[in-house]
Amino acid sequence: MHEHKEQGSVLDGRENSDGLWRCPKCWGELDVISNESIKCQLCHENYPAVEGIPDLRMGKGDALWEEHDLQLAQRYSAEVQKESLETVMKQLSDRPENTQETQVMRVKQILGAPSKFLRQFDGWLKPCVSGDGLLLDIGCGSGGFLVATESIGLGAVGIDASMTNLIAAKRMIEVHGGTARLACAYAESLPIKSGRISAVTMNDSIEHVTSVRTTIAEAYRVLKIEGHLAISTPNRFSLTREPHVLIWGVGWLPRRFQARYVRWRIAQAYDHTRLMSTWELSREFKTQDGFSFEFIVPLVPTEEIENFPPLRAALAKLYNRICQWRVLRPIFLFIGPFYQISARRIA
Numbered sequence: 001m002h003e004h005k006e007q008g009s010v011l012d013g014r015e016n017s018d019g020l021w022r023c024p025k026c027w028g029e030l031d032v033i034s035n036e037s038i039k040c041q042l043c044h045e046n047y048p049a050v051e052g053i054p055d056l057r058m059g060k061g062d063a064l065w066e067e068h069d070l071q072l073a074q075r076y077s078a079e080v081q082k083e084s085l086e087t088v089m090k091q092l093s094d095r096p097e098n099t100q101e102t103q104v105m106r107v108k109q110i111l112g113a114p115s116k117f118l119r120q121f122d123g124w125l126k127p128c129v130s131g132d133g134l135l136l137d138i139g140c141g142s143g144g145f146l147v148a149t150e151s152i153g154l155g156a157v158g159i160d161a162s163m164t165n166l167i168a169a170k171r172m173i174e175v176h177g178g179t180a181r182l183a184c185a186y187a188e189s190l191p192i193k194s195g196r197i198s199a200v201t202m203n204d205s206i207e208h209v210t211s212v213r214t215t216i217a218e219a220y221r222v223l224k225i226e227g228h229l230a231i232s233t234p235n236r237f238s239l240t241r242e243p244h245v246l247i248w249g250v251g252w253l254p255r256r257f258q259a260r261y262v263r264w265r266i267a268q269a270y271d272h273t274r275l276m277s278t279w280e281l282s283r284e285f286k287t288q289d290g291f292s293f294e295f296i297v298p299l300v301p302t303e304e305i306e307n308f309p310p311l312r313a314a315l316a317k318l319y320n321r322i323c324q325w326r327v328l329r330p331i332f333l334f335i336g337p338f339y340q341i342s343a344r345r346i347a
């Protein structure tokens, strides 16, 4: 038992003492065989694992990409074994499409994420962190949110579609003195028992799922009654740059032209990103009975404005001032840079 804990296995500890994680194939309970292998007690399916993090994706997405990501994660895990957190994140952001400048910005964002979330705990995320139940972060990326919850003593688990991200998340959590409780899985098929989670968070991740409708249904399934769901996402019709590829106007094009436009402008793929308008996300939400929800127009955080160039800083301050005017709310829900949804499972 103790040995598993030191290895940081996700299946160890209180979270799985009552079988939180489930076999995606037969819903059986999972057993840790080693840091590289997890086995289902019921159907005996073997799942690969990296550093104890099980890969429960099961070819539900692009099987070729999954295989590639798993291999990359194994290599990455070995390479960053003894590196500093900054180097770990630098390597994670070292992608052909990232310029030097973008890479530096991403690393800064990743390392600053825990304190960013801590500030949000006093704001729109307050309902999610007020109880003492278990939290689930869907699309936990490099773990900033999980570090923040851990630092205030809340239990939380994270899933991400990329094992490589999860290796980075595990480092991030452990460097901050926590224990990683992670699994590689898709938002559309959570390997988690129903009705066990007090709050589900999705920070800039719903725009990357394949099915928004199924994702919302899955979040609903794992939540307890009175549980909270908090989603933040960039706005499709924002007047600012598309935050993933950093060019203007992508969202205003019909969907079928977006990828072609991005390729033409900057020769990059735009495959797994689908920004939604508030109207589009609201329509998806209405297909799931049992949620009450409201949209929030968030302010640009003061700490972020401090890093902006002068003109952008001035515009952001102006935005923060006028987006609090009630009559302008519908406009900012339509064209603001990003928005949030705060939902509660009522039935």
Ligand SMILES: [Zn+2]
Residues within 6 Å of the ligand: 023, 024, 025, 026, 027, 028, 040, 041, 042, 043, 044, 045
């Ligand atoms: Zn099974």
